[in-house]
Each structure stands twice: as C-alpha cells, then as structure tokens.
Amino acid sequence: MSVEPDGKGIGIDTVFVIPVGPDCQLDFVADTIESVRHFSPQSRIIVVDDSQHDLGVALGRRYELTVLQAHAHGVSGSLFLNLSDGFREALTRPFRILVRLDTDALIAGSDFEAKAIKLFDTDQRLGSLGSFQIGYDCIGTRNRQWAKWQILIYFGVRKWMKPKSKLLVRRLVCRARRNGYKLGESILGGAVVYRREVVTALAEAELLGRAELAAIGLQEDHIFGLCQYAIGFHLGEFGNRYDNLPMGVDWKGLPASPSELIGLGKSIIHSTKNYEDLDEEEIRREFRIARQQESNARD
Secondary structure (H helix, E strand, O other): OEEOOOOOOOOOOEEEEEEEOOOOOHHHHHHHHHHHHHHOOOOEEEEEEOOOOOHHHHHHHHHOOEEEEOOOOOOOOHHHHHHHHHHHHHOOOOOOEEEEEOOOEEEOOOOHHHHHHHHHHHOOOEEEEEOOOOOOOOOOOOOOHHHHHHHHHHHHOOOOOOHHHHHHHHHHHHHHHHOOOOOOOOOOOOEEEEEHHHHHHHHHOOOOOOHHHHOOOOOHHHHHHHHHHHOOOEEEEOOOOOOOOOEEEOOOOOOOOHHHHHHOOOOEEEOOOEEOOEEHHHHHHHHHHHHHHHHHHHO
C-alpha cells in the first residue's frame, strides 16, 4: 500500500527515507517529521512502515508523505530490504541528496544540504556522509570488529549452504577490498547522507534489496558500506565536536547535551533516546523550543 502526496515535492534537492519500526511511538515519529518539515520544507519524505499497526498510514494522512508498507518483517537483514524499497522509490523523482534518518533522529538546522552537496561536488567518488571512522569526540575509531567477524563467520561456517549466494558475496567483498574497503567499515546507520549517483549506481548494479546480502548477518549500515565500496564509491565524515560540519550523532544516545549541540549549530542529531538524566521527551522538548525560537527570529 502506498499513500502519495498530491504532486508536491517534484524537483527538490533532498529526499528523506525514514524507516518506522514496531516499537516506535507516534508522537516521537511525528516530532522527527516536523523537524524535517521545519528546516527542509521543500524536501520529500518517504516513510517505510514496519510498525505493523498502520502508524505510517496515520503519518501519511497527517503530513502528506509517501508511505511504503514494509515487506520484510523480523528476519535477518529486514531493514536493509525495507530501506532498499525506500531508496528505489526515491529514484522515481529527481533529488540531489538522500538522507536516511531513523525515528530517534532530528533535523536541527538547514545547513546540512548545502554542506553535503559541496563535499559531494568536491569528490565525485564520495558516496555517503556520516559518522564514519571517528566519533563525535574524536576519541579512537569506530569499532568495526563485530561486522568483520560476521563476514568471516559467514564465509567460514556451513560452507555447503547456498554456494551461489556465497560466491556473489565473496565477489562483492573482493571488489570492495580492491577499492580500499576494510572488513566491517560503515557509516553509523541512524543518520546517513547519500548522493543521488550512489543510490542510482546501487540500483543499476542490482544490489538494492538482494536477499543474498540480507542473509549475511550484518546490520543494514554495514551492507550499504560494503556495497558502496564494491561499486567504486567510498565513505566520508560529516561532523564532530571540533568542526563546522552538521552531524552531532552517536549510537544509543545523544553525544552531548542538547544545548551544546544547538550552540555548535549541529543540524543532524542522533540519538534522542537519552542523555545523562534527560529522557527522550525532555530532549525533544529542548529541540522543539529551539525550533520555535528560530521561527520567531526568522519572523
């Protein structure tokens, strides 16, 4: 089932793909969408609804979104398969950048679009931007060991099972390694910015929605990272505490206080789940207040 807006959003620079899972709360997802609408009002939003209780339909009616019903539920790699549907839907209309955004992420400014396009224009082989090798505090490097071992286990265990699938994955890994890929490399999946060319290339290479890739046992961000390297693109950083790039992100909670992130002008935020003694409602409230203040200043 698809819920479509009435012809709006054609010719825009940015499309958002937001997966909605069964544990999502309507009010929190609505807040994320409202943050997108506030700072990127001309963008197109695609919701991939795996809520299993028509949460996406309710959002589609409220905000005039494109809503896709997820076709993979609860299986290994299901998020990769469902996001692939969202990416293919995005390609049906023009855009320059695609932002994959989780429901516990927020948009908190409008500078990310121009900054992403500038970086993509500077490096034609740069496929996507986000929290790549370093975290918000620039301490150490992001851990890729879990994904590395999942790949090795996939190749080493039950070698007699689905040999054709393993051959496809092995060839993909070999091509990626020749292009500089290190096993397990990826961008943190909660907030990622893709250039249109890499989404198009993934579709043309028939890598979107491949069941063989979903079955590797990796998270979707690791699969997308592997695939991008295999088709000749690479990954890049898009923000930390010490630069003027837009992202202020971490895995399970905010990387810093809402006031610090707002003060530094970070415009893509993840995750709103918690920060020290603040819960999600309190965190979102601070960002809503900042949006209202921005509106008042603009008026």
